[in-house]
Amino acid sequence: MSSAAQMMRGILVVGSGAREHAILWGIARRSPQVPLYAAPGNPGMAELAQCLPLKSPQDIAAWARGKGPLLVVIGPEGPLAEGLSDLLRADGHVVVGPSREAAQLESSKAYAKKFMDRHGIPTAGWEIFYGEKDLAAHVARQSEWPLVLKQSRLAQGKGVVVAADADQALSCIAEWSADAQVYADGVIAETCLEGREVSVHILTNGSEYVWLPLAQDYKRLTEDPQSPNTGGMGAYAPVDWLSAEDREDIRIRILDPIMQAIGQEGLLYRGVLYVGIMMTDSGPSVLEFNVRMGDPETEVLIPILDIDWTHWWWELGQGRLAAPQLPQPDTAAVAVVLASEGYPRQALRGQPITITPTDDSLVFHAATRLAGGRLVADGGRVLAAVGLGRNVAQARVNSYRQVQAISFPSSCKRMDIARDAGE
Ligand code: AMP
Numbered sequence: 001m002s003s004a005a006q007m008m009r010g011i012l013v014v015g016s017g018a019r020e021h022a023i024l025w026g027i028a029r030r031s032p033q034v035p036l037y038a039a040p041g042n043p044g045m046a047e048l049a050q051c052l053p054l055k056s057p058q059d060i061a062a063w064a065r066g067k068g069p070l071l072v073v074i075g076p077e078g079p080l081a082e083g084l085s086d087l088l089r090a091d092g093h094v095v096v097g098p099s100r101e102a103a104q105l106e107s108s109k110a111y112a113k114k115f116m117d118r119h120g121i122p123t124a125g126w127e128i129f130y131g132e133k134d135l136a137a138h139v140a141r142q143s144e145w146p147l148v149l150k151q152s153r154l155a156q157g158k159g160v161v162v163a164a165d166a167d168q169a170l171s172c173i174a175e176w177s178a179d180a181q182v183y184a185d186g187v188i189a190e191t192c193l194e195g196r197e198v199s200v201h202i203l204t205n206g207s208e209y210v211w212l213p214l215a216q217d218y219k220r221l222t223e224d225p226q227s228p229n230t231g232g233m234g235a236y237a238p239v240d241w242l243s244a245e246d247r248e249d250i251r252i253r254i255l256d257p258i259m260q261a262i263g264q265e266g267l268l269y270r271g272v273l274y275v276g277i278m279m280t281d282s283g284p285s286v287l288e289f290n291v292r293m294g295d296p297e298t299e300v301l302i303p304i305l306d307i308d309w310t311h312w313w314w315e316l317g318q319g320r321l322a323a324p325q326l327p328q329p330d331t332a333a334v335a336v337v338l339a340s341e342g343y344p345r346q347a348l349r350g351q352p353i354t355i356t357p358t359d360d361s362l363v364f365h366a367a368t369r370l371a372g373g374r375l376v377a378d379g380g381r382v383l384a385a386v387g388l389g390r391n392v393a394q395a396r397v398n399s400y401r402q403v404q405a406i407s408f409p410s411s412c413k414r415m416d417i418a419r420d421a422g423e
């Protein structure tokens with residue numbers, strides 16, 4: 001047993017999506033000799049851990065009290081924005097996840113934009129509006145299209161519209177006015193950046209960091225670039241189209257300045273920082289920060305990093321990096337998300353699902369539920385079918401073979417995930 005396992009009394013993964021299933025799978029792969037818990041978990045996670053019907057930060061903290069020290073890995077942004085990491089740290093648990101203050105890098109796009117401007121981190125030019133009329137007036141003054149409109153608050157990847165023209169912008173402005181809180185928190189109008197996107201994940205203690213392999217996610221619902229933004233319909237890793245020079249640019253212009261900024265502002269950051277970057281003609285520019293791992297990026301990153309995740313998370317939760325860098329992966333992975341019909345608007349629920357496992361693949365659960373012993377869909381993104389292979393092309397074949405072996409009536413999925421990986 002490693003020294004980490006001798007001290008920790010158990011491991012809790014917070015969340016219920018495919019990302020958390022993958023995080024738990026990564027931990028369970030090396031069979032740590034301590035109890036594994038998930039809160040609230042899902043039927044896939046229930047095969048690896050005891051699922052606890054806890055949702056609020058207060059309920060989770062109350063359950064954990066007196067059981068410590070636990071290693072707690074917080075998957076989603078919601079509990080981080082609500083301060084779960086602070087509550088658990090105060091009780092002596094070892095937590096992977098930034099403080100509530102630092103989580104504002106994701107929970108408030110206004111906070112993130114101001115942070116980047118203060119520290120000279122490249123990002124699109126922006127203005128914020130707190131009223132529908134002011135925003136409509138801004139749209140009327142626009143001469144350059146597209147224009148990007150973003151809700152400042154957390155919106156599960158659905159609060160961003162790249163408006164091609166004034167009509168589209170105005171209909172988005174009107175639609176968002178149905179919820180008064182959207183304008184109370186502010187809507188950002190920003191310049192549209194052109195280029196190719198890449199998801200950069202780092203494990204960081206707020207001053208040092210290690211890169212996870214680069215990943216590519218597919219945010220649009222379909223192949224049509226005008227289709228709605230989603231939480232992510234698929235992903236692959238590693239990405240090999242980014243040159244060493246581009247990576248160095250990202251390090252010097254973005255990642256190192258972020259570390260300095262976190263230090264200067266005294267933010268407590270122990271966890272994963274995900275920087276969504278657009279590679280533009282004038283260099284890398286930050287699209288967004290996420291203060292946790294991406295979904296579905298996690299479903300491809302964890303399987304290709306065959307490391308002792310318990311050790312890495314345990315060290316990170318105490319502000320240390322387990323090694324100066326992560327090993328280079330020698331496999332690739334492709335994840336294809338199966339969503340319910342209607343996602344991202346109104347997803348159908350209750351469709352029966354049957355999964356037949358195929359070779360060189362994994363299936364991570366997201367919105368699934370057991371109803372009378374049967375697995376059924378229970379929301380938007382339902383499953384992630386992950387194929388593994390020596391390279392992305394082979395992993396892609398294996399992921400779609402697994403997709404074919406899942407019976408899930410009227411599911412929606414993209415058929416082009418990772419098709420452009422080698423380009
Ligand atoms: P965000 O949640 O800020 O990452 O936005 C979601 C998606 O919208 C991004 O992954 C991009 O595809 C797109 N997007 C956001 N901001 C911009 C921008 N300034 N220019 C172009 N596309 C953007």
Ligand code: GLY
Pocket residue numbers: 157217231232290293294295296297
């Ligand atoms: N895949 C994008 C996200 O996790 O926000």
